[in-house]
Structure formats: C-alpha cells, structure tokens
Amino acid sequence: xxxxxxxxxxxxxxxxxxxxxxxxxxxxxxxxxxxxxxxxxxxxxxxxxxxxxxxxxxxxxxxxxxxxxxxxxxxxxxxxxxxxxxxxxxxxxxxxxxxxxxxxxxxxxxxxxxxxxxxxxxxxxxxxxxxxxxxxxxxxxxxxxxxxxxxxxxxxxxxxxxxxxxxxxxxxxxxxxxxxxxxxxxxxxxxxxxxxxxxxxxxxxxxxxxxxxxxxxxxxxxxxxxxxxxxxxxxxxxxxxxxxxxxxxxxxxxxxxxxxxxxxxxxxxxxxxxxxxxxxxxxxxx
Numbered sequence: 093x094x095x096x097x098x099x100x101x102x103x104x105x106x107x108x109x110x111x112x113x114x115x116x117x118x119x120x121x122x123x124x125x126x127x128x129x130x131x132x133x134x135x136x137x138x139x140x141x142x143x144x145x146x147x148x149x150x151x152x153x154x155x156x157x158x159x160x161x162x163x164x165x166x167x168x169x170x171x172x173x174x175x176x177x178x179x180x181x182x183x184x185x186x187x188x189x190x191x192x193x194x195x196x197x198x199x200x201x202x203x204x205x206x207x208x209x210x211x212x213x214x215x216x217x218x219x220x221x222x223x224x225x226x227x228x229x230x231x232x233x234x235x236x237x238x239x240x241x242x243x244x245x246x247x248x249x250x251x252x253x254x255x256x257x258x259x260x261x262x263x264x265x266x267x268x269x270x271x272x273x274x275x276x277x278x279x280x281x282x283x284x285x286x287x288x289x290x291x292x293x294x295x296x297x298x299x300x301x302x303x304x305x306x307x308x309x310x311x312x313x314x315x316x317x318x319x320x321x322x323x324x325x326x327x328x329x330x331x332x333x334x335x336x337x338x339x340x341x342x343x344x345x346x347x348x349x350x351x352x353x354x355x356x357x358x359x360x361x362x363x364x365x366x367x368x369x370x371x372x373x374x375x376x377x378x
Contacts, residue, residue: 101208175198177198182204243284257355277324338369350369
C-alpha cells in the first residue's frame with residue numbers, strides 16, 4: 093500500500109504513467125496483491141518492461157534486491173534509471189529526466205510521499221468486499237467507542253530475518269495501551285485482530301471485559317484490515333498492516349498508540365509515525 097500510494101502521488105506530481113511489478117511474488121506466492129483487496133485498476137508490468145528499463149542483468153529480482161541493498165548501504169543512487177529508498181525517513185524522489193523510464197525500488201514508508209494527494213488517493217482504496225465489524229459480535233452494534241488492537245506475531249517470530257529486523261512487542265505494551273485508551277474512553281469496547289488470534293485470546297481475554305476477537309470463519313487479511321479500519325482508536329504493533337487500517341480510519345479524533353521502537357535492529361523509524369498520531373497520544377495525558 094505504501095508503494096502504491098507513493099506511485100500514485102509521484103504520477104500526479106510528474107505527469108508520468110506508473111506501472112507496478114509483481115515479479116517478487118514468486119518468492120512469496122501466498123501474498124495477496126493489492127488489487128485483490130481493493131478495487132484498483134492497476135497496470136502491471138512484465139519482465140520485458142523491467143528489461144527495457146534496467147537491462148537484462150539488472151532486471152532480475154535478485155539483481156534488483158542486490159542493487160537496492162548496495163544503494164541503501166552507500167546512500168547513493170547507483171543506476172541512472174533506478175531510484176532506491178536510500179534514506180531512513182522521507183526523501184523526495186528525484187526524477188531528473190521525464191523522458192526516461194525509471195524503476196522505483198523501496199518501501200517508501202512515510203505519509204510524506206503521498207500526503208499532498210491523500211484525499212484523492214483515499215478514494216482509490218475501496219474494498220472489494222463489504223465487511224462490517226459488527227459481524228464479530230452483535231454487542232458491537234451501537235455508539236460505543238471501539239478500540240482496535242492489532243498484534244503481529246507470525247513471521248516476526250518464525251522468520252529469523254523478520255525477527256531480527258522488526259521483532260514483536262512486549263506483552264505489557266498491549267496491556268498498557270488498552271488500559272490508557274480504556275481510561276480515556278470508559279465505555280469503549282476492545283476488538284483484537286492478529287495473525288495469531290488464539291494466542292491473543294489466551295493472553296488478553298482474562299485481563300479485560302468487553303473484549304472481542306476477530307476469528308470469523310472465512311475471514312482474510314483483506315476483511316481484517318477493513319474491519320480494523322472501522323474502529324475509532326488503535327493500539328498498533330510495528331506492522332504496516334495495522335498502520336494502514338488506522339490511517340484509513342475516518343474518525344478525525346482518533347487516538348493511535350504506536351510502539352516507541354518500530355525496528356528491533358535499531359534502524360531509524362524517522363517519519364513512519366504521522367505527526368497527527370503523535371499529537372493524538374499527547375491527548376491521553378490531558
């Protein structure tokens with residue numbers, strides 16, 4: 093979603109068409125593509141488009157990963173027709189020659205890459221399914237404030253690279269976050285979403301009343317992010333899944349609690365957390 097959002101805004105700024113690559117999906121075949129979740133009309137490119145842009149040797153997934161890593165390490169753009177996310181935090185993408193085709197490589201995890209166009213961008217993120225958070229429990233129907241909790245475990249535990257890079261949050265983080273929001277919104281209900289929902293239920297259900305868990309039959313990542321975005325306030329893990337659910341939330345007074353440390357390996361998380369969320373956390377202490 094960050095990559096799509098950055099591309100959408102870059103196209104608006106430069107007037108250039110944007111196409112997207114799915115060639116990395118051969119390494120993660122179970123991953124949903126963004127147009128399976130949202131009603132997006134995306135133009136996907138194939139290997140030939142990448143070859144025309146980068147050349148045959150540099151266009152392979154392995155070569156692109158390697159070039160990206162070297163660019164990140166050296167903090168330099170190594171390929172004339174390639175732009176890599178080389179800095180931690182926002183850095184405007186330089187497109188010096190509008191007559192060239194460019195390959196844009198990176199995560200682009202900052203709202204500053206698309207904030208100026210977000211009103212238009214948000215109209216693009218229309219879910220293919222129509223799911224309601226009230227499906228989880230009839231008790232959620234009504235005007236009570238809803239606190240959405242997203243707990244990421246899964247590959248953050250099982251995958252050694254993800255565990256080293258990101259890692260999971262301490263159990264106390266989620267408990268403290270829920271308690272802070274519950275103190276501010278006394279009549280609220282808590283709804284938990286996780287890729288390890290059984291663990292979350294065993295952990296949190298003894299500690300809180302009016303707490304519900306998203307474990308509906310037939311649910312998916314797409315339905316979960318849609319229902320999570322319908323909450324009013326959030327306690328998030330260090331995951332872009334929860335980040336986007338909270339970002340798409342329509343509540344202008346939402347309070348979003350985020351981890352103090354996004355990356356376990358010490359990578360800078362500069363510009364990942366929107367300033368409005370930082371300000372909303374100050375509201376808890378007023």
